[in-house]
Amino acid sequence: MTEHKYGFLIDASCCIDCRACLVACSVENNVPMKNTRIWIHDTGVMGEYPNLSRYSAPFHCMHCVDPSCVSACTVGALQQSREGIVIYDQDRCIGCRYCMYACPFEVPNFEWQERLALIIKCDLCTARLDEGGQPACAATCPTRAIQFGRRDEMLNLAYKRIQENPQRYVAHVYGEHENGGTSTFYISPVPFEQLGFPVTGQTESPAHFNRLVTHGTPTVAAGVAIGMAGIYLAIKRQAADNAAAAAEHARPEHKAEEE
């Protein structure tokens, strides 16, 4: 049984768009900045001079309670852990990109390594959690715009802040009901559409419908998966052959240099 243990509370009224969270994610995952698992949504400049304002908030995988990406993945490359974390296994991925189309938050992105595609998605810094730490983005944020803790505590804190400062926030906790509920909650001084957040309008995850479709048509799903896996493995094999040929080609020169 899934526990949905962890959660984020992200407060757009505290974010100063310094992007330290992006740098922390890049360092933690050892990827260039363009491939971080987190990005910034913002309102752009609003109002008229001198009464100008601008709000921003970081965005990453919401770790949905019933993740549509997991149900769309026919080879089990995306799985939900017992603690509710949605994790990606690149060794199983066949590059079909169904998860991209299934996610209402437009989270899974692809990085291309040679001709192979791997998805880019937050894993909630699982390695850091295993050592009793916090996700790198939350640990780094200088204004505590990103808070991390137990999911139920983060949701309670979201409502507490809205109730204590109703003039500061819109009366909506984004992520509580979107896509059937998630583990990342947002509060904001402006409507979330203005921040550029996806408006899902769904209180039930499409994962439910995906399961109905895939369970109803197992042969089709299996056929698609096998077909995609065949194409992907052929590309993988070709890449390996090319690498081996290149190595073979280079070897005599090295030998000659050594002699």
Ligand code: SF4
């Ligand atoms: S936000 Fe998208 S990628 Fe993340 S768990 Fe939900 S459906 Fe999957």
Ligand code: SF4
């Ligand atoms: S939890 Fe970790 S992987 Fe996810 S966005 Fe934050 S730093 Fe990146």
Ligand code: SF4
């Ligand atoms: S580190 Fe904190 S304040 Fe800076 S951009 Fe990220 S969420 Fe905003």
